[in-house]
Every structure is written in C-alpha cells, then in structure tokens.
Amino acid sequence: MVPIGAYVAVSAILFVTGLVGVLVRRNFIIVLMCVEIMLNGANLNLVAFAHHLDSLAGQIMSLFVIAIAAGEAAVGLAIIIVVFRGKIATNVDQINLLKW
Amino acid sequence: MTPIFFAYFALVSVAAGVLTVALRNPVHCGIALLALLGHMAGLFVLLHAEFLAVVQIIIYAGAILILYLFVLMLLNLKTEERYFHRRYAWYIMGVGALTVELLLVLLASRYGGMKGPATTKAVEAVGNSTAIGILMFSDYLLPFEIVGVFLLGAIVGAIVLAKTPTPSEVRGGDR
Numbered sequence: 001m002v003p004i005g006a007y008v009a010v011s012a013i014l015f016v017t018g019l020v021g022v023l024v025r026r027n028f029i030i031v032l033m034c035v036e037i038m039l040n041g042a043n044l045n046l047v048a049f050a051h052h053l054d055s056l057a058g059q060i061m062s063l064f065v066i067a068i069a070a071g072e073a074a075v076g077l078a079i080i081i082v083v084f085r086g087k088i089a090t091n092v093d094q095i096n097l098l099k100w
Numbered sequence: 101m102t103p104i105f106f107a108y109f110a111l112v113s114v115a116a117g118v119l120t121v122a123l124r125n126p127v128h129c130g131i132a133l134l135a136l137l138g139h140m141a142g143l144f145v146l147l148h149a150e151f152l153a154v155v156q157i158i159i160y161a162g163a164i165l166i167l168y169l170f171v172l173m174l175l176n177l178k179t180e181e182r183y184f185h186r187r188y189a190w191y192i193m194g195v196g197a198l199t200v201e202l203l204l205v206l207l208a209s210r211y212g213g214m215k216g217p218a219t220t221k222a223v224e225a226v227g228n229s230t231a232i233g234i235l236m237f238s239d240y241l242l243p244f245e246i247v248g249v250f251l252l253g254a255i256v257g258a259i260v261l262a263k264t265p266t267p268s269e270v271r272g273g274d275r
Contacts, residue, residue, distance in 0.1 A: 050147070
C-alpha cells in the first residue's frame with residue numbers, strides 16, 4: 001500500500017518541473033507542453049485524494065481538467081500558427097506586441 | 101507488488117517530465133511528454149481510476165499530443181542554440197530549494213479528512229465507468245454542460261484563428 005504522501009510528492013515534483021519549463025524555455029510550443037505537465041501534476045493530485053478520501057469527485061474534476069487541457073491546446077496551437085505565419089517569432093520573448 | 105509499480109511509474113514520469121523541459125529538439129520533447137502521459141495513466145490505474153487512465157491514453161496521448169506533433173512538424177522549427185532563458189536560470193535554484201521544502205512538508209503530513217461513500221469496494225461493485233457516469237450526469241451535470249460550451253467555443257476560436265485569410269480580408273483589414 002503506497003501512502004498518499006508519495007503520490008502528492010510526485011504530483012508536486014511534476015508541477016514544479018512544468019513551472020520551471022514555462023519559466024525557462026523560449027520555444028512557444030514547449031511552453032505549452034510544460035503547461036500540460038503542470039495540468040498532469042494537478043490531475044494526479046486530484047485522483048490521489050479521490051482515492052484517499054473514497055470520493056469520485058476528484059476523478060470527475062480530473063476529467064474536466066483533461067477537457068480544458070484539450071481546449072487550451074487547440075487554441076494555443078492556433079495562436080502559434082497565426083504568429084508563425086506572420087513571421088513574427090516562435091520564441092515567447094520575441095512576442096512582445098499585442099497588436100500590429 | 102504495488103510499491104514496485106508505483107516506484108517505476110513515478111520515477112519514469114518524473115524523468116520524462118524533466119526531459120520534456122530539458123531536451124533541445126522540440127520533437128524529442130513531445131516524445132518525452134508521451135512517455136510522461138503513458139506512465140501517468142499507469143499511476144491512475146494504481147489509484148483505481150481505470151476510466152481516467154483510458155481517457156488519459158485516448159485523449160491526452162492520442163489527441164492532444166498528436167495535435168502538438170502535427171503543429172511541430174507543420175511549422176518545421178529550427179533547433180535553436182539558445183533554447184533557455186539564461187536570465188531566469190538562476191531562479192531554478194530557488195525553485196529547487198522551495199520544492200525540497202514542499203516535499204518535506206508533504207511527506208510529513210498526515211492527510212486526514214472526511215471519507216466519502218465511494219470506497220474502492222463499492223465502486224468496483226458497479227464498475228468505475230458506471231459510477232463516474234452516474235455521478236457526472238446527476239450531480240455534475242452543470243459543469244459537464246459548461247465544459248461542452250467551452251469546448252465549442254475553443255473549436256470555433258481555433259478555426260477562426262488558424263483560418264487562412266482570404267484576399268479581400270487582407271485588403272480590407274487595417275493591418
């Protein structure tokens with residue numbers, strides 16, 4: 001029987017990994033991938049507590065998080081395509097104008 | 101047997117997360133993210149969330165990650181020399197120290213709390229998917245509908261954003 005603290009620790013490590021990735025990477029697509037890592041860490045936390053507290057609410061919230069991650073990926077990648085087509089930049093630190 | 105599987109899934113998913121952040125080639129990062137998502141599904145199975153594990157494989161690994169790889173290969177990004185923000189690299193040490201502190205607190209916590217009705221045995225009696233479905237279409241119907249509207253908005257937004265502008269729009273626009 002694995003204690004819940006171990007699951008929560010793994011989820012915290014994943015969340016921090018994604019956070020560091022969002023902060024240090026320059027490529028826009030990889031920043032979005034790091035956001036996915038953070039969402040996965042949050043999902044693991046929700047499911048671990050759902051198991052620990054004998055409730056299904058965490059699993060359902062986790063499903064909603066997956067749906068929102070899908071929407072975020074679609075819109076984010078569409079924005080990346082627009083930015084790339086306009087030959088503006090592919091790195092987040094070069095995209096510093098909201099409207100041009 | 102469960103601790104062995106947990107150790108395997110946890111170690112590989114953390115390593116894959118670190119590789120996703122650290123690898124230079126974006127396609128390699130995508131493959132590392134695929135490994136992370138697959139092993140996360142394994143952790144979900146260990147937590148008796150079988151339906152969620154399948155959803156993770158189908159939607160995350162099967163749809164979202166493929167979308168990322170499509171866009172990566174569509175854009176044909178060049179691998180850059182400077183792929184990190186050098187300025188922010190010092191923050192990693194601070195974040196690492198905070199993480200160690202956080203892990204010490206998390207591993208020492210006792211995790212009490214009020215237990216709900218859905219024990220593992222009760223859920224397994226009807227099946228995980230059935231239990232989730234009944235709960236989602238009764239107690240969580242409103243969030244479910246809101247997520248449906250949200251996804252519709254996301255689809256419309258993605259199409260509008262990524263559509264190639266027609267010549268008249270380009271001429272008429274105030275670019």
